């Protein structure tokens with residue numbers, strides 16, 4: 001039997017999306033492969049089983065021919081034991097005053113008489129011994145012919161039976177593997193979706209990381225353009241110390257805002273804590289700031305709003 005290397009799925013739960021796509025194709029191919037293998041094995045098994053089935057038919061016929069001389073001819077005594085009581089029964093029913101209604105029990109009685117007569121014949125003749133002799137001779141002839149039958153095919157019944165058994169085991173193994181691979185295949189769409197999401201989140205995180213690095217540079221540039229003695233936070237419009245100011249993304253990073261001079265502005269720490277990921281309009285509403293005035297101040301600073 002051809003040896004097959006087992007398909008290795010590995011730790012597929014942690015595979016990236018691309019690899020899961022490849023795995024999907026490989027799994028489909030492998031499952032097809034297993035189905036083909038199983039079909040071939042089934043066919044081989046059928047062929048072997050046919051050899052045994054043919055042996056049984058062929059050898060029985062051959063053996064019957066070989067022991068024909070021991071076979072008893074037409075069994076006259078058996079006919080006598082069957083016909084006699086039945087003929088008597090039919091005759092009995094033709095007599096006047098006898099009907100089925102008053103003699104139905106004779107139907108049971110008749111086979112009993114048949115059996116009784118048959119037993120007497122068996123006792124008086126060698127019929128049973130002859131039959132036994134014939135059956136023994138038939139079995140012996142059958143075995144002998146069977147050995148020759150397999151010799152011609154250069155094998156033996158035992159080895160064929162062993163082969164059938166091995167094929168059967170192999171098919172069971174393949175069934176198990178097919179079941180496992182199918183279960184992995186069924187989980188794939190879900191795993192692929194999760195891998196996609198994982199990768200999307202990773203991309204966003206990388207993007208936000210770049211934005212944060214960029215914002216440090218912008219903050220330095222913004223600080224240079226500020227009058228230290230006279231600085232008001234453009235959001236709350238209160239006088240503050242610009243050294244403690246924070247560079248805010250007017251349009252939030254989480255919504256796609258970039259670290260550009262046009263989208264960033266120095267604001268006080270207090271406003272920064274409150275604004276976090278909010279858009280400017282919502283932040284102003286929450287803080288009760290006049291949105292239009294905030295916009296005016298930002299425009300004066302050259303911001304995109």
Ligand SMILES: [Zn+2]
Nearest residue numbers: 233236268271
């Ligand atoms: Zn402020």
